[in-house]
Each structure stands twice: as C-alpha cells, then as structure tokens.
Amino acid sequence: MTLAGQTRQAPSGGSSDATLAASDHTAIESLTRLFDAQHASFRQSGPPSLTERQKHLGALAAMVMNNRSRIQEAMVADFAVHPEELTVMTEVLAVAGQASYISQQLPLWAASQERYVDPTLLGSARSEIRYQPKGVLGVMGPWNLPFALTLGPAADMLGAGNRVIIKPSEVAPACAELLRDMVTATFDSDRMAVVCGGLELAKAFPALPWGHLVYTGNSTVGRQVAATAAQNLVPLTLELGGKNPAIVHTDRVTDDTVRHILVNKLVKNGQICIAPDYCLVPRDQVTEFVERSMSYLQSTVPSYSESPDCVGIVNEHHLQRLVSLTEEAHARGCRVLTFPADGGVAVGTRQMPVSLIIDPPDDLAVMQEEIFGPILPVKPYDSVDEAIAYVNSGPPPLGLYVFATDTSVVDHILNRTTSGGLCVNACTIQGAIPSLGFGGAGHSGYGRHRGVEGFREFSHQRAVVTRGEGDLIHAFFPPYSGLARSVVAAALDTPPSDADTSKEN
Structure with a gap:
C-alpha cells in the first residue's frame, strides 16, 4: 500500500511560523x-x-x-x-x-x-x-x-x-x-x-x-x-492510551468474536484510544481467525475504504505514519492482508483500507507504537499464561479485551493483568457507560473522569470532625499521666499500675 502520486499540501492560508x-x-x-x-x-x-x-x-x-x-x-x-x-x-x-x-x-x-x-x-x-x-x-x-x-x-x-x-x-x-x-x-x-x-x-x-x-x-x-x-x-x-490487547481463547474463535473485534477497529478507522490494538490468538487457530476476518470484511463491508462509513485519517502526518507501519512490515517479510485487496489510500479524503499483519516481530514499529488506525496485528500464543505474560511484558494498557466462554479463563486473565478497563466478549464498551469511571493505569494514565x-x-474531599461529649482526647496531650496510661493500658489489655492510676490527669 503506497501513496503513489500523492503530494503533501501546505496548510490552507499558508500561515507562517511568525503568524502562528x-x-x-x-x-x-x-x-x-x-x-x-x-x-x-x-x-x-x-x-x-x-x-x-x-x-x-x-x-x-x-x-x-x-x-x-x-x-x-x-x-x-x-x-x-x-x-x-x-x-x-x-x-x-x-x-x-x-x-x-x-x-x-x-x-x-x-x-x-x-x-x-x-x-x-x-x-x-x-x-x-x-x-x-x-x-x-x-x-x-x-x-x-x-x-x-x-x-x-x-x-x-x-x-x-x-x-x-x-x-x-x-x-x-x-x-x-x-x-x-x-x-x-x-x-x-x-x-x-x-x-x-x-x-x-x-x-x-x-x-x-x-x-x-x-x-x-x-x-x-x-x-x-x-x-x-x-x-x-x-x-x-x-x-x-496505549496498546490494547484482545486475547481470544480457543473456545471463542468464532464469527461473532471476529466481527466484534473488527467493527471496533473500523469505528473511526481505528482512531480511538480504546480500540483493540492487536490480537492474541491460539497458534493453531490463527489461520481460522484470519479466514473468518477476511470473510466478514468481504461479506459485510466489501468497499469499506471507499464508503462514507470510512472516516478519513485526520491529517497527512498521521496518514504517512500509518502507511509506514505497513510498509515496514512488508519490507520485513511479514504476511500483510489488506482489504480490499486492491485498495489504496484515497487521495483527498485520506481514507485508508484495513490491514491485518500476521505474526509481526516485536521490534517492528507496529508492535512498539500505539497504532491509532485501521491496522490489526495478529500474534499467536501457545497457552493462556503465555498470552498473559506477553501482555504483562509491556506497560498496562488503557483497555484489555478477553474473548472466552470459560469463566475460569476470564477470571484468570482478569486477576493476572492490569489495565485501565476490561471488557469480556466485547471491546470498547467501557468507554460508553456514563456510570463507569474512565482512565488508565500506569503508562496509560492515571486518575478517572466520568461517573x-x-x-x-x-x-x-474535605475531612470534617465535630467534637461531641464524653471523649478522651485529653489523653493525647502532655503531660502524659494517669488518663493517658489508662487509655494505653486498655488498648493493650494490660492493667495500669497503682502508681499510674493514683496520679492526677
């Protein structure tokens, strides 16, 4: 996928640095x-x-x-x-x-x-x-x-x-x-x-x-x-933001799972901070996952990158960045599936087709950067613990998505990982519920808004205390004598000495 024939245009109005x-x-x-x-x-x-x-x-x-x-x-x-x-x-x-x-x-x-x-x-x-x-x-x-x-x-x-x-x-x-x-x-x-x-x-x-x-x-x-x-x-x-994983368990490599991951990647053409960034799929089911993905795209959005549903990439800089991610994968010998197969970037509208990159090496930019576009790496794993270890090897993501029918697998992944939010058998829904606090963890941010x-x-959050009656607060103030010793003795469950109790407060 290239930008052949496309030239970069100056910003409208030609504003100079001094004017800005x-x-x-x-x-x-x-x-x-x-x-x-x-x-x-x-x-x-x-x-x-x-x-x-x-x-x-x-x-x-x-x-x-x-x-x-x-x-x-x-x-x-x-x-x-x-x-x-x-x-x-x-x-x-x-x-x-x-x-x-x-x-x-x-x-x-x-x-x-x-x-x-x-x-x-x-x-x-x-x-x-x-x-x-x-x-x-x-x-x-x-x-x-x-x-x-x-x-x-x-x-x-x-x-x-x-x-x-x-x-x-x-x-x-x-x-x-x-x-x-x-x-x-x-x-x-x-x-x-x-x-x-x-x-x-x-x-x-x-x-x-x-x-x-x-x-x-x-x-x-x-x-x-x-x-x-x-x-x-x-x-x-x-x-x-960050690199949000979608972990697909062996019991959920289905058309519904594929559809849900892909449509969340298509929304705004991937330009959403909680969009799935890459998929982890059981090694022996990667081919099935990819075939189901291409079948879904062909049957549901055959002309996606030319349709009014395909949001344009926000500007030339971000477009060139995304194109370079796929070009690097091609150059390194990765299997890159672009849909539509003959699709290219639309000059003028900056509409970009979807690309799946199969098992890219971890040192590629597409596995190092937050993608923020219509590119979906698919990485194989051999065990759930290996998938967990892979996620945990990077910074905590803003979102983590688990597709599994076995609830024990879901709980295991949830308990062994950290992320800003998590969805089970869905993606990005945590960002659409006004009662849920929204935010990251560690590298993906801190603090919450909403809810x-x-x-x-x-x-x-101001702590306010109004004093009442019958308290023992004078035990905290010097001179520390009978009352203080009685309070300490009561707390430690030891009787005060006669000398302590005989002294005045």
Missing part, C-alpha cells in the same frame, strides 16, 4: 485573563448550589443537541469523511447523556458521607467527608473525539461546582473553533471558556496553578504536561 507564534501570544494573554477572572469569581461567589450546577449541565446538553449539524460539518472539515450517525452518537448524544446522568446523580454524589468514629475514644463526635469544588480547572483535549473528550470532563467538573477552561487540539481546527463559538454563546466566560491555539499555548496551559488539570493524548506529551504542572503541584488526570469517580476526582 503571534496568534499563540494573543491566546496566552486571553488564557491568563480568563483564568484570573474565573479564579476571582470562584473566590467571590463560592460553591454553586446543586440547582445552579444542574442548570449548567442542562445548558451543556442543550448546546450540543442544538448544534449537532454544525458539529457534523466541523467533523467533516477536519476528517474529510465522518459519518453523521457516528458524529451524533459519539460527539452529541454521549455528551448530552453524560450531562443528564450527572445531573440526576448529583444529590446523591454531593451529599456528605458520614464516617465511623470510635465512641470509646471520641464519645459523641461526628466525622464526615464533604465534597467541595476545587476551583478553576483545565481540560487539554485530543483531536480524535474533539467534543466528547473536552465537554465530557467539563460536565464532570461543572457537576462538582468548578469553573472550566478548555484547550482543544489544534490538529482538529474546525472543531476547536466551533467548540469555542458554542461555549462562548452558552456560558459566561467566568464559568466556562475555550482558548484555541498551537504549540506555545499548549506549553503555557499546564503552567497555570489549576485546581485540577485533565490531559488526553500521547504519553510523550503527557510526561511534559505532568512535569510542567508539577511546578505548581497541580493534581492531574492523564488519559494516555461518581469523576465527581470525586474534581472535588476536594
């Missing part, structure tokens, strides 16, 4: 003003009521629903091809549904949680956790789901009573500009705002003293964001 730098300088000034204004407003107004938070969430949901046609236009502008149905499900309904779910759950989530107090020591004292807003929070969004992965975390933050500033990815500029326009028209800038810009803005954004910062993207930039944010001890949520975990992530 000046634009970023203006954006950084705007960011600083917005941050200061939101911080002052937060200090002056205090935490919003639950009713106010629910109003903000309702406005967010209505915003995406009312702008769905514009959102679709922006997605097509950035991806060249993007099915309207996919846009509505992932960028509109997912955001509106999440905001609605948070609004419904807020009274339960925001209620103070009472904690146990030992009455022997502290008498009638009460202890509780109270959830308070953290203040002004930042979101650095990715290009692949430019509305869902900016407005989704923002919904969690608004539900927790915070102020929010979003920096969308410059890789999807039409979506970034529309997001800014939508938010500006819907929210007061001291509640939620969007700043657009390039590299210099991206460097400046994590340098502010945020109450909390969310970054979604690759691990290289994630490390840089973490290092910058650490200068102000800013708490972080990092969602960094009650997201509410707590973006809340200050």
